[in-house]
Amino acid sequence: MNAFLKRVWIALAATLVVSLAAVILPNQVQIDGDGRVHLGAPVAEPSVSASAPVPEPEPTSPALTRDEVDEVIRTAVRAAGLDPEQGKSTAPAGPDLNRTGWTAVLEKAAAQSKVKAISADLERQGWVLNPHRDSADTSRSYKRGGWYLLVHARGTTRAPSNALGDSQTDLTMTGLQLNLSDVPLPEVTVRMR
Structure with missing residues (x-):
């Protein structure tokens, strides 16, 4: 039973980390249709949901003070x-x-x-x-x-x-x-x- 609980806690912790990363760094986290989560470099062909709003790219602007x-x-x-x-x-x-x-x-x-x-x-x-x-x-x-x-x-x-x-x-x-x-x-x- 302890091994099962350990796996459950690890899965919960991984889910929490991925969820926080998706909120804080939405451009650095991609989730495939099959449930794979990619952190860091973008995946070659990310899946895009038709219902999700796509943020506009930020125009190049100088840093503000x-x-x-x-x-x-x-x-x-x-x-x-x-x-x-x-x-x-x-x-x-x-x-x-x-x-x-x-x-x-x-x-x-x-x-x-x-x-x-x-x-x-x-x-x-x-x-x-x-x-x-x-x-x-x-x-x-x-x-x-x-x-x-x-x-x-x-x-x-x-x-x-x-x-x-x-x-x-x-x-x-x-x-x-x-x-x-x-x-x-x-x-x-x-x-x-």
Whole structure:
């Protein structure tokens, strides 16, 4: 029985690792129709599901600095009819130049239209939509110049002293600079049965 449980735990761990890799590095993970998972270099003929959205290739653009991404955020917020000064930065100024963000409390009724307006302005500014696991109404992610920018509105409660009212939500833009192309991945093939 112990050998069986060991195999079950190993299979679960392998599934978890592959699932996390597929979320974090979607361009580096391919799954065949027969259940084989390929990590690293792309397979010669990957199978493509007709129903899955295909992300647009990112146009070649120069790397952006944190200050440039901050200006992109301010411009998109203004385009949505909001005042950037009414919100607050989610990443303090300092040595961490790989992340930035902005957040504000809005009425839930207005949040969906603000997310759409911010998204439209980001696309106008040349950001490419990354449709993987997005919700058209409350969450969108974009990429450009080595940065990933997530726009989302969630009715979650923050710290008890800053609890949101029933009709309020947080509108947040989070920017992360990730250069995953520099991370070497070994070529691994796992067969899932």
